[in-house]
Amino acid sequence: MSLPVVKLLTLTVALCSAGVAAAFTGQDEQTPGYMAMQYARRSHVWNRLDLGGVDAQVKTSPPGSVRFDRRAEGFAVIGFDAAFGSRFGLRLNVKGLYSRQRQSQKDQSQSVTDQTPQTYAPSADLTFLTDQGLEVFAGAEEQISSAYNQTITSAVGVSTTHIHKAAVLAPHFGIVRRAGAWSGGFYYVLGGHVQRDIDQSAFDGSGITSQDIAFVPPRLGVMGQFAVGRSLIDFELGFVQAHGQGLTDDKGRTIYSDYFQTRFGTLIDFGGVGFKTSVFYQTQSYDSSAYVTVDTMPVSALKLLLLLGAPTDHAFFGVTAGYGKDGQSQPEFNASYRLLALAPTIGFLLTP
Numbered sequence: 001m002s003l004p005v006v007k008l009l010t011l012t013v014a015l016c017s018a019g020v021a022a023a024f025t026g027q028d029e030q031t032p033g034y035m036a037m038q039y040a041r042r043s044h045v046w047n048r049l050d051l052g053g054v055d056a057q058v059k060t061s062p063p064g065s066v067r068f069d070r071r072a073e074g075f076a077v078i079g080f081d082a083a084f085g086s087r088f089g090l091r092l093n094v095k096g097l098y099s100r101q102r103q104s105q106k107d108q109s110q111s112v113t114d115q116t117p118q119t120y121a122p123s124a125d126l127t128f129l130t131d132q133g134l135e136v137f138a139g140a141e142e143q144i145s146s147a148y149n150q151t152i153t154s155a156v157g158v159s160t161t162h163i164h165k166a167a168v169l170a171p172h173f174g175i176v177r178r179a180g181a182w183s184g185g186f187y188y189v190l191g192g193h194v195q196r197d198i199d200q201s202a203f204d205g206s207g208i209t210s211q212d213i214a215f216v217p218p219r220l221g222v223m224g225q226f227a228v229g230r231s232l233i234d235f236e237l238g239f240v241q242a243h244g245q246g247l248t249d250d251k252g253r254t255i256y257s258d259y260f261q262t263r264f265g266t267l268i269d270f271g272g273v274g275f276k277t278s279v280f281y282q283t284q285s286y287d288s289s290a291y292v293t294v295d296t297m298p299v300s301a302l303k304l305l306l307l308l309g310a311p312t313d314h315a316f317f318g319v320t321a322g323y324g325k326d327g328q329s330q331p332e333f334n335a336s337y338r339l340l341a342l343a344p345t346i347g348f349l350l351t352p
Contacts, residue, residue, distance in 0.1 A: 024054055024322045024341045026280035026301020029263060030077055030095055032187045033223040033236050036137055036176045039081050042089035042127060045350045050075040052343025056294045060335040066106035069294045074098045089127035096120045111154035118146040138173040143216050157203035166196040166214035184224035191218035193245065217242040232267040242285055256296065259285035267311060274307035284326065292326055297337050299324035317346040
């Protein structure tokens, strides 16, 4: 195979496997900043389980074709923090995502792509409380993508791509200031990347080995929390530097661009019962309109939770819903994207 064909195939695999490190926008809120704000007392145990689905359609006109991208996902979070003396604390957290994905055409005669990526992300933070009331934290998250196969089934046969395991370590640090009814701070994720092999076998039995780049982009986050009557308002603004990360096409264009994420939440406590609402938004994260995918298009999400217990000691259940819509401007890629996602969730937060 020629070099341009190899690079095209590698880019296709990279796009199909993009985003497997996280669930859809709004589902995974466990950023370093979120944990620093939520677990202020350094003595908690938490757990959460989501079972959701993503249904996306890509319509191209002309010629009027429709492609589906559908996923069934299981997303879990478990962690705890503990205090050591009056100043030090340790926070541990593990996230896991299991996703069954299928890409198919409305025309049943076209090819079908199946893959089942799994990602795990353990993280650890050491916290220190200063005399001025500042909480300084530093640690790292390791994003581990398990090896998996991608199969493409068509009328002429089955081709298989084996994506090797990749583990990316992303250090981070931050500061939180708590003063009365208002708290705030920032964090920075340094990011990281590793190269992984991709073994591709064609319908005729021939094969090649190419490389992909798994990465965690650098991220700057600003978060805050304040009380208004019965309500506790929290927010986070995330600025993600994804431009230049990962692979480039044969013209030197990168797939990803810098993007912005925001979350605003409200918790209302009625004494034993509470309601929590969070709104999320992520801007587009593709650098070229030729690489719009389910994972790079802009998405909005809404989370609704019912809390049974106190804000710092409760069980909860609810749902996260996501919606995205995007279109490409280039005539040769005149496609319109639509995404719908729904994930019921259940979990707890305990204070020993």
